[in-house]
Amino acid sequence: MDNVAKRSVPGAQSVARAAQLLRLVTSAGDEGMSVADLARRADLTRPTTHRLLTALRHEGLVDQDDKSGRWMPGPELFLMGTVAASRYDITAIARDIVRSLAVRTEESAFLSVRRGDETVCLLREEGSFPIRSFVLSEGVRFPLGVASAGLAILAFLPPHDVDAYFARHPELGSEWGAPHGEQRLRARLRDTQERGYAVNPGLIVEGSFGLGAAVFTKEGHPQWALSLTGVEFRFGADRLPELGRTLLAHAHQLTTRIAAGR
Numbered sequence: 001m002d003n004v005a006k007r008s009v010p011g012a013q014s015v016a017r018a019a020q021l022l023r024l025v026t027s028a029g030d031e032g033m034s035v036a037d038l039a040r041r042a043d044l045t046r047p048t049t050h051r052l053l054t055a056l057r058h059e060g061l062v063d064q065d066d067k068s069g070r071w072m073p074g075p076e077l078f079l080m081g082t083v084a085a086s087r088y089d090i091t092a093i094a095r096d097i098v099r100s101l102a103v104r105t106e107e108s109a110f111l112s113v114r115r116g117d118e119t120v121c122l123l124r125e126e127g128s129f130p131i132r133s134f135v136l137s138e139g140v141r142f143p144l145g146v147a148s149a150g151l152a153i154l155a156f157l158p159p160h161d162v163d164a165y166f167a168r169h170p171e172l173g174s175e176w177g178a179p180h181g182e183q184r185l186r187a188r189l190r191d192t193q194e195r196g197y198a199v200n201p202g203l204i205v206e207g208s209f210g211l212g213a214a215v216f217t218k219e220g221h222p223q224w225a226l227s228l229t230g231v232e233f234r235f236g237a238d239r240l241p242e243l244g245r246t247l248l249a250h251a252h253q254l255t256t257r258i259a260a261g262r
Contacts, residue, residue, distance in 0.1 A: 005075030017044060017053050025062050025071050027120075029139045090224065091122050093257055098226065101250045102127045105243055107230040112149035112212075114223050118142060119150040127230070139146060142204075143169065145185050146176050148212030149225035151198035155189040156214045156222040162189070179203050197244045197251075202232060209235035211243055213251035218259040226251045 020042050025033060033041075053071055056062040060076035094111050102109035102125040111123040118141045144147065144150040144165060154162060166172075168180050173181030178251040179188075180203070192198040199212035209232050215224035228247060 014052075017042065017048070018056060020173065021049065021052055021056065022061060022077070023141065024071050026077070027139050027141045028070075028072070029137065030072070032068065032072040033063055034070050038071065062168045090254075090258060093261060094224075094254055095123060095125075097250050097257070098123050098125045101125070101226060101228065101247065103245050104250075105228055107228045107234065107243070110149065110229070111215075112147075112225050112227065114144070114150075114153050114225075115141075117144055119144065119147065119153065119225065121149075143172060143176070145172065145189070146180060147204060147227070148198045148210035148229075149227040150212075151188060151192055151200065152212035152214040152225045152227070153222045155192035155198060156216075162186075170213040170256050177203065195244065196248050198238070201235075207232045211235070211240075211247050213244075213247045215251050215258070216255045224254070226254065 003043055021038060024038055024041055035046060035053065038044075038053070039046045042049060043050075053062055053064075057064060057074065060074045062077075063072050064070070064076045065072060090113075091111065098109050098111050100189065105127060107127040109125045109127065110121055112121050121140045124137050142150050143146050144154040152238040157165075166186075170182075172185065178184065188198070196213070198210075200211040200212070202208055204210075207227055208229060210229045212227040213224045214222035215226060217223045226247060228243060
């Protein structure tokens, strides 16, 4: 929600804060998150965070572990998600493609979806290679342009949308490191467009490489991405083109399947 809406719609700020806490809680998965971490990441005071969490728990949207005190997704989120899945969820038609990608490459394969200015991981399928990267798992969020999935999606958005994204997020370089500053990130977007798929050469976790390919809606919008992650020596120059071709083929297969079913 933009700043104008937050100022003009009564109660919008509280709703936005509560929604931000819900996103943070769900991104932590089964481990949950402490109120202190939630307050820090949401840039809220601890009393405000606790007040909002208490209200969300009363509605069943979050829950608190009795032993650890950490906050976790509540049962109402599951029920709401079940209803929304029929319209928004593509995991049912994508699962075999993600599995095939993991089998063919022996690397961990993922499906992510764009949600606003972030990507959210929906599916993870382990590859058979015994050494793995654990940067990504279901529910984990990254800003567009940070992980390979978000880089692939951002690269194929219309130029005015990319410009607007950078205008909204001047903090990318300071929060995620110099390679995510606008100038260097734009260069990687151009490389992604030319190559067809994104490469993340260990920019989030040293030694953990990722590839991402956009998956498009029937109208041609990049809404999802397939990606691969693994250890650096598995993504060398001798193997990278083959991995890229396999990734693009699976992304095209899923795009075709989505267009046929929607």
